[in-house]
Amino acid sequence: MLSEKLLDLAFRRAVRHGSLDMTTARGERFSFGDGAEPHVSIRFTDAAAQMALCLHPELKLGELFTDGRLVIEKGTILDLLQLLLQDTHGELDELPLHRLRKIRAWMMRRAENDAAKSRRNVAHHYDLDGRLYALFLDSDRQYSCAYFDHPDAGLEQAQAAKKRHIAAKLMVDRGHSVLDIGSGWGGMGLYLAQAAGAGSVKGITLSEEQLEVSRRRAAGAGLLDRVHFELQDYRATTGRFDRIVSVGMFEHVGVPSYDAYFQSCRKLLKEDGVMLLHTIGRSGTPYPTNPWITKYIFPGGHLPVLSEMMPAIERAGLIVTDIEILRLHYAYTLKAWRERFLAHREEALRLYDERFCRMWECYLAMSESAFRWQDAVVFQVQLARRNDVVPLTRGYIAEREATLKEAEDALALKRSA
Template identity: 65%
Template sequence: MVFDRLLAKALAAFVQRGSLEVTAETGEVHRAGDGTAPRVAVRLVGEGATRALVIDPELTLGELYMDGRLVIEEGTLMEFLQLLLQDSRAERSKLPIPTIAKLRSLAWRLAGRNDARLARANVAHHYDLSGRLYDLFLDRHRQYSCAYFEHEGQALDDAQRAKQRHIAAKLAIRPGDDVLEIGSGWGGLAMYLARYAGAERVRGITLSAEQLAASRRSAAEAGLSDRVAFEMEDYRATQGRFDRIVSVGMFEHVGPKDYGAYFEAAARLLAEDGVMLLHTIGRTGEPGYTNPWIRKYIFPGGHLPTLAEVMPAIERSGLMVTDIEVLRLHYAETLKAWRERFLARRDEALALYDERFCRMWEFYLALSEAAFRWEDVVVFQIQLAKRNDVLPITRDYIARNEEMLRRAEETRLQVAAE
């Protein structure tokens, strides 16, 4: 059949190393790779599975797995994704039927702006899921962004604390500073900045009702409600002037058409001697559309920017780039830890939702990890200011600030133990 031939052609193009065996629903077996490890065998189940996969693999691969129509018979899901991605660099020109990819590229270029109403709906789709779900796999402070692994084998909780420390060090907060966090999550970073970094006041804004309620509870329980405040607010509506601005894991939801509005708001809100740190997932390749399965099921409206997309908006805003760090593989290790934790408590997730949801979440965590390991996905930390004299001229201050923060953490632990 024609779709069997096209599937064989696609597998030969994408899988160069390892061993992959795919059994179509017709019973025909397709093999690809050089015969080395890892060895993976999958079976497609149900009429039309091969046709759907060939026509639109970027979307259908995840859907078939969610529906139980793509069955891993040998090896693991992670090894399967490794075989598909480690040699391909996601070259869409290799797809046997490239028309859908071309249409998606056109739709991405013509997409409209992500206004406040749409932004809130997109956030609710993912972040207003049950908090009990996130407790299954996140660290104790619910840091739902890339950890910072200081050494191989570091525990997730310690790596997430190191991330907070690294960000705070780059912000170089002074006693009495007012801080704005755009996209404050469950409040862990805001409370860290108040408790350890010397911020006088921290204002966290979010579009998630679930996260807002949890953040306010956490601040009250920590005795920080007088210094840390959380609000349901779009960044375009925020007023005031802040000495420091930080945004972690939120920029991916802004969308290219609104980058100008985002950085214009940041410039308006940042003090003349202020510092901003933007921590965002991004890509090192050419600009392009985000994986359609991720956009449909996980992060509607999401987009992973390249520096080429971001820099013009920064330059037009009047802000200046003072430092850029590229975190490579840190998110792959973070996602590995999340995936292992989720799978260890999968029965609890099944009690919250259903089997299709659990398979969707497995595929999301595995696909995301694979993208950071074998594609061009990284994390950018972009430091911004309005003047070029507000930070030291060498990067030594980051390590010094981290050490001071580490001592502050240890002191607090000692006091608590006493």
């Protein structure tokens, strides 16, 4: 069969280290690799699934696994992704119709994420049952890359370090007003008020589920006088703020809206203000987002490279004062999330169904593989309107982190008293 010949060719090129056994729908067996670990065995349930993977591997690998038409009989979906990506960096995708798919993807991404579309896209992912996220996130529900500042850090410690690292770069002082664009479940905004001493924090989100939780948390912390959360698009936000923070939101903006995003940020930032943008990106050249992730997980999303972001930043009149690139930090974060999700899979199954659980495992594995074996990274871009508002050297970051850690410890003592 043609599909078997194409898969044989593709897997022989891709699998160099490790072992892959493939059983076709007709029962024919193929083996690839050097016999080492990881050892993965897969089986196709129908011939159409084989051809689908040949024609559109980026989309169909996730679909076929989710639908149970590509069965992993030994190993995991992450093991399979490791075999395919660790040596080839996506070479498996160099199959028929690859260029046509790439052109189509570039055409589709030209559509701007206006306010209505952005809200629908956010609801698709973030308005799922909140109990699902509680199964695998840390206690503060930080749904973005953690910061592993020492080798033995666990997820809770690394997420606390992430908030501390961002707050230090923001240079939040007592009395400062802060805007949190894409405020999630409120953890960052509450931290900036409690540990950093911000005078006021406004968090904006397009998720009704997250808004409800955020407001409830602010009330429970006795911070309703200083921390406010609104269901609002950044383009509709008014006022001027000493500090702006945006964590894990920019991935959803889309290239056609970059000018609107950065121009809005400049308008909202005070003359002597500082902004910290924390976003997933790519270290390679511009490339369309994985179509399976776009279709099933994050519609409207795009992972930027710096060359896509910088022209819009420059046109907006903002100054880049610092850039830090976090590389494997998100791989470690996603590993922790994936392991937690699998440990609570039965609970997820009671919330949704088997197909959803396979889809979610695939999403977490695909994301982890992108940071381990492909070019996904996290950018932390510090921005200002003037070039004299940030210290000349980076020593202030460690100094402020130490002060923030002391404030965290004091808060913890107060809660336990």
